[in-house]
Amino acid sequence: SYVLTQPPSVSVAPGQTARITCGGNNIGSKSVHWYQQKPGQAPVLVVYDDSDRPSGIPERFSGSNSGNTATLTISRVEAGDEADYYCQVWDSSSDHRGVFGGGTKLTVL
Amino acid sequence: QLQLQESGPGLVKPSETLSLTCTVSGGSISSSSYYWGWIRQPPGKGLEWIGSIYYSGSTYYNPSLKSRVTISVDTSKNQFSLKLSSVTAADTAVYYCARLVRGYDSNYYYYMDVWGKGTTVTVSS
Numbered sequence: 671s672y673v674l675t676q677p678p679s680v681s682v683a684p685g686q687t688a689r690i691t692c693g694g695n696n697i698g699s700k701s702v703h704w705y706q707q708k709p710g711q712a713p714v715l716v717v718y719d720d721s722d723r724p725s726g727i728p729e730r731f732s733g734s735n736s737g738n739t740a741t742l743t744i745s746r747v748e749a750g751d752e753a754d755y756y757c758q759v760w761d762s763s764s765d766h767r768g769v770f771g772g773g774t775k776l777t778v779l
Numbered sequence: 780q781l782q783l784q785e786s787g788p789g790l791v792k793p794s795e796t797l798s799l800t801c802t803v804s805g806g807s808i809s810s811s812s813y814y815w816g817w818i819r820q821p822p823g824k825g826l827e828w829i830g831s832i833y834y835s836g837s838t839y840y841n842p843s844l845k846s847r848v849t850i851s852v853d854t855s856k857n858q859f860s861l862k863l864s865s866v867t868a869a870d871t872a873v874y875y876c877a878r879l880v881r882g883y884d885s886n887y888y889y890y891m892d893v894w895g896k897g898t899t900v901t902v903s904s
Contacts, residue, residue, distance in 0.1 A: 671842070701882055702888035705826075712875055712894040713826065724850060724892065756826055760888035768816070768828030768837045768889065 672761040674771035681777040688744040690774045692757030695738060695770070700759045702740040704733060707754045707773075716755075717742060752778045783876050783895035790806055791902050797863040801876030801895060808857045809834040814879035815822075817850065817861045819872040820897075827872075831879050831889065832859055835887040866902045873897040 675693040682688040692702060702720050705713035715724050717733040720740065730745045744751055757771040786872070787799035808815060816831030825832060830840040832850045840848050844863070852859040877891035 672858075701884055701888050701890075705891070707826075712897050713891070714894070715890065715892050716804075718880070718890050718892070727805065758826075758890060760886075760890070762886040765842045766887075767841050768818075768831070770826040770828065773825040 672763065672769050674697065674757055674759065674769055675753075676757060676771040676774045678772070679775045679777065681779055682744075683779045684747055686747055688751070688776055689745050690742045690744075690757075690776065692740040692742070692771050693738055694740075694759065697738055697740050697759065698736045700735075702733065702735045703758045704731075704742045704757045705758065706751075707756065708752075713756065717774050722762060724750050746775075747778055749778050752776055781878065783878065783893060785874060785876050785895045785898040787789075787898060787900070788820055789899055789901060791866055791900060792904050793834055793867055794865055797861070797870060797900055797902070798867050799861045799876075799898065799900070802858050803857045803859075803878075808852065808859065809854050812881065814839075814881065815852070815859045815878050816877050816889075816891065818875045818877060818891070818894075819845050820875070821869070821872045829861065829863075829874075868902050871900065871902045873899050 704717040706716045707713040721733040732743045759773040784802045814831045817829040832838045845874045847864045849862040875897045876895045878893040879889040
């Protein structure tokens, strides 16, 4: 089965750039999607199809995907960006199923 | 504006069957563009995809749960449902329903663009 690996935590000062990685075997050949989840709330889609943003998501959120690593980049980090972030792909190799990374806790210092 | 709302018992006894329903409002569950799915999150842990269904009844299930999971759809009520049998404490989680958007890049893939608020289910005697 396909496995996605994320760092458990990332810390960044306000105004700086946060980069959250998502590793997977040849993940660059898949479409990667990112979700933000704040405590007690449902996840929110922040990036889809590697680098597209849903309506209402600030341009500060961007994504890239190549080789074995996808990256969510948050520019000019704000206190309100503090949350858990999950990457997700669809595994079509055998059983068709959704796969999530383990999640990364973003702390704004 | 599309909204999804989960409903069902908050407490289920071990070995029994967990049953949840997701009601879709502000849009039709019979849209050809979307699948509908269930995701869960145990306390303090990450997200786990459970399964998804098309309005026609076509389903995908997580292989690790497949023997215990049934997802069904009722287009007349604009609802879809989850049944998870033989539950244990490990099935205690927040259960979310979501809309899945389909894309294609040599294979079909799906991602969740609209989520319900989630409902907490505790398995305990």
